[in-house]
Amino acid sequence: MSDQPDPKRRVSLQILGATLGASAFAYAMEPLRAWSKDLTMEQFLQKHYKEMSKDELAKVLQRVERDTKESYGATVTVKDPKPLPGVEFGYALNLSVCIGCRKCAEACHVENNHDRRTNNSYIRVLEMDQGTFDLERGTAQYAHAVPAPGKYYLPVQCHQCDNAPCVKVCPVQATWKESDGIVVVDYDWCIGCRYCEAACPYHARRFNWTKPEIPAEQITTEQGYLSNRIRPQGVVEKCTFCLHRTREGRQPACLEACPTGARVFGNLLDPASEIRWVLENKRVYVLKEELGTRPRFFYFFDE
Amino acid sequence: MNATSHVVTYPRFLWQAVTRAFEGRPLFYAWMTFLTAVALVGANAWAHQLAQGMQLTAMTDHVSWGLYIANFTFGVGLAAGAVMMVIPAYLYDDHEMHDVVLVGELLAVAAIVVCILFIVVDMGRPDRFWHIIPGIGRFNWPISMLTWDVLVLNGYLVLNLHICGYLLYMKFLDRKPDKRWYIPFVFLSIFWAISIHSVTAFLYGGLGGRPFWNSALLAPRFIATAFITGPAFVILLLQLVRRFTSFHVGDGPIRTLTSVMRVTVLLNLFMLGSELFTALYTGGAHSTAVKYLFFGSHGQNALVPWIWTAVAFNLTSALLLHLPATRRSLGLLDLACLLSIVGVWIEKGMGLIIPGFVPSTLHEIVEYVPTMTEWKITAGIWAGGFLVLTIALKIALPVLTGEASLANEKRGEG
Ligand code: SF4
DSSP: OTTSOOHHHHHHHHHHHHHHHHHHHHHHTTTHHHHHHTOOHHHHHOOOGGGOOHHHHHHHHHHHHHHHHHHHOOOOEEEOOOOOTTOOEEEEEETTTOOOOOHHHHHHHHHTTOOTTTTOOSOEEEEEETTOOOGGGEESOOOSOSSOTTEEEEEEOOOOOTTOHHHHHOTTOOEEEOTTSOEEEOTTTOOOOOHHHHHOTTOOEEEOSSOOOOOGGGOOOEEETTTTSOOOTTOEEEOOTTHHHHTTTOOOHHHHHOSSOOEEEEETTOTTSHHHHHHHHSEEEOTTGGGOOOOSEEEEEOO | OOHHHHHHHHHHHHHHHHHHHTOOOHHHHHHHHHHHHHHHHHHHHHHHHHHHOGGGSSOOSSSOOOHHHHHHHHHHHHHHHTHHHHIIIIISOOHHHHHHHHHHHHHHHHHHHHHHHHHHHHOSOGGGGGGGSTTTSOOOTTTOHHHHHHHHHHHHHHHHHHHHHHHHHHHHHTOOOOGGGTHHHHHHHHHHHHHHHHHHHHHHHTOTTOTTTOOTTHHHHHHHHHHHHHHHHHHHHHHHHHHHSSOOOOHHHHHHHHHHHHHHHHHHHHHHHHHHHHHHHHOTHHHHHHHHHHHOBTTBOTTHHHHHHHHHHHHHHHHHHHSHHHHHOHHHHHHHHHHHHHHHHHHTTHHHHGGGTSSOTTOOOOOOOOOHHHHHHHHHHHHHHHHHHHHHHHHHHHHHHTSSOHHHHHHHHO
């Protein structure tokens, strides 16, 4: 073995190499310190929403309130309203009157404590050519006075599918359908794989590519654990029909903001509800019905 | 075989493995230092990505998977493709292949490590990894295809580690391996190899909202391309082994693998053609992604240069593999292998993942061009994979040649 250096020298070289390697590694991983600062053992060990006892959940809600105070300087209340028995929510939107003003999208942005820099919202309004339902002939990037001639407007948000592809694909059951039909995400359980985002046919899911930034005074302080509380970095979020409002008898923020009254929200199981009247008496259209997702979001037209 | 003897000899085997892994000529040290450096650059980029969030990537809510998942898909193919050595070696009793089959199995191990790393860096919350551990977290099995992938990938890793580890250990002891301890696992690994790549295809193919992926041909195409890249990589690897070690590699295995590739390159081109025909002739929603991929759409054409490179490389390699001259020239063969590896890497990486998202489900066109962070992490992971492969070969080959054995070790001491 003439081409090998002598053993002693080799060992000391190896030790040198190992030391250099280890310190280089420590240096490379240095940014992780900032990241782990925000992580506590308590959060690391936190159970899945459905596995928490009442007390455990109460503690978590307090923890979220505390964290929001610390990182955002805002005093908020985080509640966890449960689905009401005998209620299944449905939403219908009148395409004949919607003018594409995007007030709903703005209201969503505020109500759901979305990141201010990205101007995120759960609602995307498409401007469509009259005479077609081909999404390819629509655009969300319009910046002129509305309604424009020859156009109609198609706001799209989570359809709260009965057969939801996003729920099926989630590897860790971080997202599920509640008994009132609303699909929710446990933001403290999601691993951020974004499989659900790939599976959703309606572009309803969003990912927190960064920690959301919101000035304290702009934060909506009435928050729900499964809905509009400020989401952590690296997890997926979605429209929840404003369950923190609707489960307490109020209307979704987007409906309240709509100036044309295009939006109808209510209990599908209540025969006397307005939403039932719409579904029974109007011409109703469902987006991508052929995919078998069975949405709880409907579009309708005036005669 | 009494137990006490293993208690003594197994640690010795491991010790040998560790010491051997880090000994070598200056060229070896240079190679390892280079790989370590690249891996560290990747690790650093990943640390930044974790701290500042995945805004450091070019991914968006429109294109929510990118370079990482593209490489993951390719890596699974590489791992599955290594089985193309196992089949001739064990099913058709090809003795020369049998002698080198371990190289393929070690490649599979390294490739799976690469795949797992690509999944980890793609996760928004890797700190919550335990949520996906069956029994501890909440494993959405059998409904979520991703849970299937977790199972089959880790299973494949364990299978190959067991087979390689057991055979090497027996060789180290200079004992004849007990067939019961590896043959069933070898056959299982053949089916398993097919399963890892089919499951990975179903991961995409099962999504009704993504017409570009929602094709029954996806799994067969994945398998065909796996059987291109696997053999191509092994052909190159075997030549390197022959050049840099005293381990004997016959010409037989290279010839066999070349024959496999001759079939699979054509099969892949044929299936690609079928997909293109169906999409383009039918038109409509199914063709928009294909049109975007190959020709660009509304002035956006980030993928066009990629895919035409892939097409050119795949066609050239198919042509080269069928030239009589290639039978005589290893140089031409190596070129064909290289071209096909790059071609497939594009075709089922960027060329498959990105058009799934462009146009988006609401038919918006948002383009994706990977950022430096993504390239660094990607390079880092591949460097990590090569580190694993180099070390594995460094341990395994001396055992196979008999250079490292219990008897030799004792003699050294005495
Ligand atoms: S991103 Fe979160 S919610 Fe979506 S599939 Fe992955 S773990 Fe589930």
